[in-house]
Amino acid sequence: MPRGHRPGHRSGGREEASSHPPRDRVLVLPGEELPSRGLKPGPGTYRVGGKVYASQLGLLSPKPPLISVVPLSGRYLPKPGDRVVGTVTDVQSTFWLLDIGAPRWAPLHMTGTPWKVDIGEADRFLRVGDAVVVRVENLDATGRIGVTMLGEDLGKLEGGTLVRISPARVPRLVGRGGSMIATITRHTNAEVAIGQNGRVWIGGEPEAIRRVSEVLRMIEENGPRSGLTDRVERFLLATTPTAPGPDGPEVRVVPHDEGPPDEPGAPDEAGLDDAGATEPDDG
Amino acid sequence: MGSVGAKEVPVLLDAEGRRIDGRKLDELRPIQIRAGPLPQADGSAFVEWGANKVMAAVYGPREVHPRHLQQSTKAVIQCKYNMAAFSVDERKRPGLDRRSQEISKVIGEAFESVVFAEEFPRTSIDVYIEVLQANAGTRCAGLVAASVALADAGIPMADLLPAVAVGKIGGQIALDLKKEEDNFGEADLPMALVPQSGRLVLLQMEGHMTEPELAQALDLGVVGCRAIYEKMKEALRERYSVAPIAPIAPEAA
Numbered sequence: 001m002p003r004g005h006r007p008g009h010r011s012g013g014r015e016e017a018s019s020h021p022p023r024d025r026v027l028v029l030p031g032e033e034l035p036s037r038g039l040k041p042g043p044g045t046y047r048v049g050g051k052v053y054a055s056q057l058g059l060l061s062p063k064p065p066l067i068s069v070v071p072l073s074g075r076y077l078p079k080p081g082d083r084v085v086g087t088v089t090d091v092q093s094t095f096w097l098l099d100i101g102a103p104r105w106a107p108l109h110m111t112g113t114p115w116k117v118d119i120g121e122a123d124r125f126l127r128v129g130d131a132v133v134v135r136v137e138n139l140d141a142t143g144r145i146g147v148t149m150l151g152e153d154l155g156k157l158e159g160g161t162l163v164r165i166s167p168a169r170v171p172r173l174v175g176r177g178g179s180m181i182a183t184i185t186r187h188t189n190a191e192v193a194i195g196q197n198g199r200v201w202i203g204g205e206p207e208a209i210r211r212v213s214e215v216l217r218m219i220e221e222n223g224p225r226s227g228l229t230d231r232v233e234r235f236l237l238a239t240t241p242t243a244p245g246p247d248g249p250e251v252r253v254v255p256h257d258e259g260p261p262d263e264p265g266a267p268d269e270a271g272l273d274d275a276g277a278t279e280p281d282d283g
Numbered sequence: 284m285g286s287v288g289a290k291e292v293p294v295l296l297d298a299e300g301r302r303i304d305g306r307k308l309d310e311l312r313p314i315q316i317r318a319g320p321l322p323q324a325d326g327s328a329f330v331e332w333g334a335n336k337v338m339a340a341v342y343g344p345r346e347v348h349p350r351h352l353q354q355s356t357k358a359v360i361q362c363k364y365n366m367a368a369f370s371v372d373e374r375k376r377p378g379l380d381r382r383s384q385e386i387s388k389v390i391g392e393a394f395e396s397v398v399f400a401e402e403f404p405r406t407s408i409d410v411y412i413e414v415l416q417a418n419a420g421t422r423c424a425g426l427v428a429a430s431v432a433l434a435d436a437g438i439p440m441a442d443l444l445p446a447v448a449v450g451k452i453g454g455q456i457a458l459d460l461k462k463e464e465d466n467f468g469e470a471d472l473p474m475a476l477v478p479q480s481g482r483l484v485l486l487q488m489e490g491h492m493t494e495p496e497l498a499q500a501l502d503l504g505v506v507g508c509r510a511i512y513e514k515m516k517e518a519l520r521e522r523y524s525v526a527p528i529a530p531i532a533p534e535a536a
Contacts, residue, residue: 031443074437103358
C-alpha cells in the first residue's frame with residue numbers, strides 16, 4: 001500500500017491551516033462534558049449524574065432531542081444498505097469470511113452470491129485475498145454482520161489495487177452529488193469502486209492507479225478543508241500521464257462509458273453516486 | 284533497572300530543595316505527546332517524557348486471536364508492554380519477563396475500567412506499548428501513550444487516562460521520579476487517574492511511606508495527572524483540528 005510514503009506530512013503548514021477555522025465544528029474528546037441543555041445522550045456520549053460526557057473523539061452534533069458525537073476516526077461500523085469493499089480472509093464449505101474493516105469479519109453465504117456453488121467447492125469462486133463488493137444486509141446485537149453479493153454493482157473485483165482511507169473520509173471522496181469522484185474519473189483513465197467502509201478499489205493502467213492513489217492520500221489528509229475538489233482537479237491536471245500518446249501532453253477527458261474494457265464482475269463506475277454524500281463539499 | 288556496581292548514593296535533594304535535574308519537588312519532567320504517528324494502526328501515539336520515549340499502537344476492535352479468549356458480552360483488551368533491548372544502558376534481554384507481564388496486566392486492567400467494551404462483543408482491542416528509551420516511569424508514559432492511541436482509534440471510553448508516578452527522595456515526597464531518583468529513592472508510587480470521576484484505576488507502590496506521606500503523595504499525583512491530561516488533550520486536538528496541507532503535484536513528471 002502506498003500509505004507509508006507521506007512527503008511533508010505533519011511538518012509545517014499549520015499557520016495556514018489555523019487561519020481557516022472550520023465552521024461550526026466543535027471537536028470533543030472522551031471524558032469532556034458536553035453542553036447538553038436538556039438533550040438526551042445520543043451515540044458517542046454517556047451520562048453520569050445528570051451530566052452528559054463524550055465517550056469518543058469526534059465532532060459535537062446537537063440534534064434535538066439528542067446530543068451526539070460523530071466520530072472522526074475508528075473502524076468502519078457497518079450499516080444495513082452500505083455498499084462495501086472487502087477481501088476474503090477465510091473459505092469454508094458453504095460461506096466465505098470477509099474482512100470489510102469492521103470490528104468483525106462478515107460471513108458471505110453462498111446463497112448470497114449469483115453463483116451455483118456446490119458444498120465444499122466455495123474456493124472455486126472466491127479464494128483468500130480476493131476482493132469483492134458486497135452490500136451489508138443486516139446486523140444483530142452481537143455485532144454479527146450479514147452481507148450479500150446479490151444486487152446491482154456487486155460482485156468480485158478482478159485486477160486493480162485496493163487502497164484504504166478512513167471511513168470518515170468517504171463522503172469527502174464522493175463529494176456533493178458525486179462531484180469529487182466524477183472529477184477523479186474524468187481526469188484519469190481509472191475505474192474506481194468506493195466502499196462505505198473506506199476501502200477503495202482502483203482499476204486501470206498502473207499510471208492511472210498511481211495518480212488516483214495520490215488523490216486518495218490528499219483526501220485522507222485534507223478532510224475538513226474546503227476547496228478540496230479544486231485542489232484535486234489542479235493536481236490531476238498537473239500530473240497528466242507522462243506518455244499521453246500522439247495528442248501530446250493534453251488532458252484526455254474520458255467519457256464514463258469509454259473506460260478500460262470491463263472485467264468480468266467488476267462494478268461499473270456508474271451507480272457510485274449513491275455512495276452517500278452526507279458531507280457537503282464546497283469545493 | 285539494574286544499575287550494577289553503583290554504590291555511591293547521589294545527593295537527590297540539595298540544600299535549596301532542588302532535585303538533581305534542577306526541578307522542584309512538585310515539578311514534572313518536560314512531556315511531549317504526538318497523536319497518530321503510525322497511519323497503519325487504528326490509533327497511535329508517541330510520548331517523550333523526560334528521557335523516556337514510548338510508542339503505542341492500537342488495533343481494533345477486531346477479531347480475537349487466539350479465539351478462546353473471545354468473550355460473548357464484551358471486547359477483550361489485550362495489552363502488551365515491551366521494552367526494547369536498547370532502551371536501557373545495559374542491554375535488556377528481549378522478550379517477555381515477569382516485569383513486563385505485570386505491567387501489561389495492570390495497564391490492561393486500567394483500560395478495562397474506562398473503555399466501553401460492551402459495545403463490541405466477541406472482539407479484541409489490542410494495545411501495544413513499546414518503550415524505546417527508558418528513564419523511570421515507563422509504565423506511566425506507556426499508559427499515557429496507549430490512552431491517546433485509544434482515543435485516536437475512536438474507541439469509546441469514559442475518559443482519557445493520565446498517569447504519573449510520585450516518589451520519596453531525601454525524605455521528601457516528589458513528583459515524577461527520574462531514573463536516579465527511582466533507583467536511590469525511598470519509594471515509588473505510580474498511579475493513573477480518571478479525571479472525569481476522580482477515580483484511580485492504577486496504583487502500585489514500591490518502598491516505604493508513612494500514612495501522611497501516602498496521602499500527600501496521592502494528592503500530588505492527582506495534580507500531576509491533571510497536568511498530563513491537558514497535554515494529552517492538546518495532542519489530540521492538534522491532530523484532529525489541524526490538517527496538514529498536502530503538497531500539490533509533489534511527484535509530478
